[in-house]
Amino acid sequence: MKISIIGCGYVGMVTGVCLANSGHQVYFYDQDREKLDNLNTGKNLIFEKNLKNKLNLAKKKNKIFFCKTLKETIVKSEVAFICVGTPLKKNNINLKYIKNVTIEVADMLKYKKNFSLIYKSTIPPSTVEETCIPLLKKKLGNNIDKNLNIIFNPEFLREGNAIYDFENPIRIILGVRNNKSKIILRKIYKKYQKKSKLIFVDIKTAEFIKYHSNAFFSLLISYSNEISNLCSKIGIDYIDVFDAFKLDNRLNINNKNPEIINYMMPGIGYGGSCFPKDIKTFIKFSEKKNFNLSILKNVDKINTFQPKFISKIILKKFKKKNIKNCLVLGLTFKENTDDIRNSTSIEVVNLLAESKIKVFVYDPIFSKQLFLRNRRLFNKRIKYLDKINFNQKFNSIVVNNISEEFRIIVKHYDKKFDTLIFDSRRAFRNEKINNYLGSGLK
């Protein structure tokens, strides 16, 4: 099929590149001209495992085109995926980009027949019905369903595993208004149907499914962080509690814990471009419906508190041990991504630097170039290290993300300098580190 992707961020790029490699012709468009030019020449691509290879492969097969105008994109395609951002504004979702893109696309659709408009951005339940469809009707008339299939298809990819997740979907949720949409969606996702179930629901349900899913994972994280904080307060190790809990039959599939268990490891709270904003939006949405989503209010509150709580523990230990400098490993909101949106690690490094600790940061995926571009987010006293000089002494290391390289660094400093290791993620829980502290530890 001929598919356009509108909005070339994390979701748009992954969706478009994967669909192109599954045989479709894909036309990308982004209102950010510089981004579009860079993508065309392969410069400044977001860091996502295998994205570059897959993009080059699709380019070689002539399956990918970058269009300079929205008009060109729409004219050439029969389906458009809307992948624009839905950021927060004053603790609620900002639908500006969704509204704008809907109006812009509607202008182009006046002369199109049998077009499918698929919203992929995360939007609260009823947004398509109450916001997008009235905008489309205003431009195209009340009879829009004759020529237009309006669909909502939430995205569940995890940054860092996005290509894998797209190509190996467990379920593809499709909010539809008519049977014609189902036929088109089966064609779009033909390659993936063997691996996954296409689940057809109404649009509002599909919108809700996405929020429910993110809310549940955030709930697990905040619950675990709060319990872990209590453990450290009363002098027991959360990991002992967690390891015992994990043995429960209900959490074992063929003697293995499912991946969901990882959301129960202690840490510095969830960050990124999805969980924080989706939880706040879900709370606002329920308030509008006169419903008190009290559990998520606490999830959000705990998460706001968590990086502050962990920083306070670190600073207390540093004071006790007269530690004046520290190397922090990991700046992005989690490992294997260059995304720092709402990264709780950045909050931790800033709190340490504000307390007059000399802070060095190291994160090879979040390159020096990105650090300089985002300098304003970091306390002026923070020093970015391009690489680790293994002879440079640090009094302490704080581990905020996990990677093989970080493991090597920690082990080296533990052996050579007896450096104090604060393991925010408890990544070294099974290893012998001499001078070891961490979250959830007595």
Ligand SMILES: NC(=O)c1ccc[n+]([C@@H]2O[C@H](COP(=O)([O-])OP(=O)(O)OC[C@H]3O[C@@H](n4cnc5c(N)ncnc54)[C@H](O)[C@@H]3O)[C@@H](O)[C@H]2O)c1
């Ligand atoms: N990043 C994730 O891991 C993830 C996962 C699932 C769902 N989502 C959801 O998907 C959506 C997109 O997320 P993202 O991380 O890819 O965002 P992003 O900010 O990386 O990308 C959005 C892109 O849309 C472009 N854009 C905005 N308005 C436009 C317009 N009118 N025309 C053309 N382009 C326009 C922007 O220039 C930007 O490049 C959000 O709603 C997000 O919540 C994200």
